[in-house]
Amino acid sequence: MERVPILKVGDVLLISIQTDLEDRTALALQEDLAEQIVRTGARGVVIDITAVEIVDSFIGRMFATIAAMSRLLDARTVVVGMRPAVAITLVELGLSLGGVHTALNLEKGMRLLAAPDPGGPPGTMSGR
Amino acid sequence: MTNPQSGGQAHIVQLLSTRQDAALDRWTELAGATLRGRTTQTELRGELRELLSLTLASLEREDDTARSELRAVLADMSGRRARQNFTPKETAVAVFTLKQVVHELIEDADEDQAINEFVAFSRYVDDLGLLTFETYAATREQVIADQAEQLLELSTPVVKLWEGIVAVPLVGTLDSARTQVVMEALLQTLVDTGSESAVIDITGVPAVDTEVAQHLMKTIMAARLMGAECVISGIRPQIAQTIVALGIEFGDIVSKATLADALEYLLSRNGVRIVREVVG
Amino acid sequence: MSDVHEVRVGSSDDIVGIRKMVRTIAGDIRMSLVDQTKLVTAASELARNIVVHGGGGTVRIERLTGPTGRTGVRMIFSDEGPGISDVDLALTDGWSSGQGLGLGLPGSRRLVDEFELDTAVGRGTRITVTKWTR
Numbered sequence: 001m002e003r004v005p006i007l008k009v010g011d012v013l014l015i016s017i018q019t020d021l022e023d024r025t026a027l028a029l030q031e032d033l034a035e036q037i038v039r040t041g042a043r044g045v046v047i048d049i050t051a052v053e054i055v056d057s058f059i060g061r062m063f064a065t066i067a068a069m070s071r072l073l074d075a076r077t078v079v080v081g082m083r084p085a086v087a088i089t090l091v092e093l094g095l096s097l098g099g100v101h102t103a104l105n106l107e108k109g110m111r112l113l114a115a116p117d118p119g120g121p122p123g124t125m126s127g128r
Numbered sequence: 129m130t131n132p133q134s135g136g137q138a139h140i141v142q143l144l145s146t147r148q149d150a151a152l153d154r155w156t157e158l159a160g161a162t163l164r165g166r167t168t169q170t171e172l173r174g175e176l177r178e179l180l181s182l183t184l185a186s187l188e189r190e191d192d193t194a195r196s197e198l199r200a201v202l203a204d205m206s207g208r209r210a211r212q213n214f215t216p217k218e219t220a221v222a223v224f225t226l227k228q229v230v231h232e233l234i235e236d237a238d239e240d241q242a243i244n245e246f247v248a249f250s251r252y253v254d255d256l257g258l259l260t261f262e263t264y265a266a267t268r269e270q271v272i273a274d275q276a277e278q279l280l281e282l283s284t285p286v287v288k289l290w291e292g293i294v295a296v297p298l299v300g301t302l303d304s305a306r307t308q309v310v311m312e313a314l315l316q317t318l319v320d321t322g323s324e325s326a327v328i329d330i331t332g333v334p335a336v337d338t339e340v341a342q343h344l345m346k347t348i349m350a351a352r353l354m355g356a357e358c359v360i361s362g363i364r365p366q367i368a369q370t371i372v373a374l375g376i377e378f379g380d381i382v383s384k385a386t387l388a389d390a391l392e393y394l395l396s397r398n399g400v401r402i403v404r405e406v407v408g
Numbered sequence: 409m410s411d412v413h414e415v416r417v418g419s420s421d422d423i424v425g426i427r428k429m430v431r432t433i434a435g436d437i438r439m440s441l442v443d444q445t446k447l448v449t450a451a452s453e454l455a456r457n458i459v460v461h462g463g464g465g466t467v468r469i470e471r472l473t474g475p476t477g478r479t480g481v482r483m484i485f486s487d488e489g490p491g492i493s494d495v496d497l498a499l500t501d502g503w504s505s506g507q508g509l510g511l512g513l514p515g516s517r518r519l520v521d522e523f524e525l526d527t528a529v530g531r532g533t534r535i536t537v538t539k540w541t542r
Contacts, residue, residue, distance in 0.1 A: 023420040084315035087350035093515035102355035
């Protein structure tokens with residue numbers, strides 16, 4: 001099975017999704033990530049989905065799970081690079097990415113993590 | 129029994145074949161008279177030569193290949209004329225003048241049998257003429273559809289107001305299709321320019337229906353999912369009433385009275401403050 | 409190339425393949441990017457529905473040409489699973505019989521132009537969806 005590589009950049013873990021994820025790969029990623037956050041003491045997680053053509057409810061739930069899990073491990077999660085077509089589809093699907101920060105691109109995502117934590121889970125990112 | 133379309137016109141075919149050059153000259157002259165020099169004589173003559181030889185072939189052999197080839201060439205010519213803004217009359221005249229050419233040929237030759245065939249021939253030409261009308265109309269429809277699409281693109285500008293702030297000033301009636309196009313363009317601009325803020329200004333929009341209001345809402349939610357913020361400005365009283373009456377939940381969407389207010393709001397959120405300098 | 413494809417969906421590993429196939433067909437008929445994304449997402453949701461609730465089944469994908477020359481894609485998702493006892497409930501946002509988000513059916517319905525649900529308890533479920541090019 002394919003595994004998504006997790007890169008460490010400073011105290012941020014960077015996940016760049018380049019392929020259409022199989023369900024098993026997505027589940028493995030969640031496990032690998034939890035382990036890595038603890039092992040590296042990372043304070044942030046950036047998931048770059050610039051190359052991702054579709055996000056269904058399964059993948060959407062993975063983002064929410066990763067965000068919730070990271071928060072428990074004292075790290076913040078930002079999903080970056082969502083394509084317009086993907087965003088429009090998620091809204092129509094009715095998927096809420098509650099608890100997930102988003103940014104337009106990698107650079108802005110990194111900057112968001114570098115800024116002081118405003119505290120509390122983000123409230124404005126719900127899909128519906 | 130004779131084929132009403134093409135059969136039993138042996139004498140006309142004979143006449144046309146033997147005097148092809150003269151017929152072509154006369155046809156070019158007649159067809160060219162109404163074209164006000166928009167097509168050169170050489171060009172027109174070339175087109176008509178092809179039509180004439182295909183017409184002869186389809187009359188002579190009565191085979192389907194020649195007939196469908198003739199129809200294809202004719203359709204192609206009519207389509208081309210439609211796109212070049214010829215009038216329907218100018219397009220059809222090229223076909224109908226063939227009747228006059230043949231009539232004159234018959235009179236010259238003083239052929240009684242050919243005169244008897246002329247009614248059938250005339251019907252045959254009418255048929256071809258109808259085909260040019262049909263193609264002409266279809267092509268014009270296509271031209272109109274293309275132009276409507278181009279207009280849609282032209283009427284949906286996304287403009288940059290400030291570093292990181294873009295705006296879409298919407299003017300005119302918003303239908304579902306146009307709203308969708310504009311909103312997709314807006315979201316793409318956010319990505320392309322890396323802008324985290326957008327203003328959707330609807331000062332120039334007289335009314336919205338449920339579907340359009342929902343498209344606007346969905347766009348704002350999609351922008352949020354992408355990590356950007358949209359502000360609406362210029363909602364007219366009637367539209368505000370519609371939105372409330374329709375029970376559309378505008379939730380926590382920021383709405384400002386004017387585009388200027390929206391810009392000021394977004395600038396202050398970006399840490400920019402506008403101060404009037406006191407002179408003297 | 410044939411205009412009808414039928415594939416078996418046994419496990420979640422088959423879902424990526426279906427997404428790819430639907431994407432190719434939608435691209436072939438020049439569906440807009442947003443509509444392609446909606447269609448592929450709906451396919452993914454409904455295929456997963458077969459795996460999770462139907463215990464496997466088949467997906468049939470066909471290209472359509474409407475009476476006015478409009479083109480589209482029709483997808484039929486069938487399983488011989490337990491069926492759905494309360495259709496209205498299954499089509500309600502947020503209701504789920506499994507551990508999912510309960511968006512699969514109602515969400516997919518919003519992503520396509522036509523949605524038809526045919527089910528009977530004990531006799532499986534068949535969902536037919538159609539999306540046309542704009």
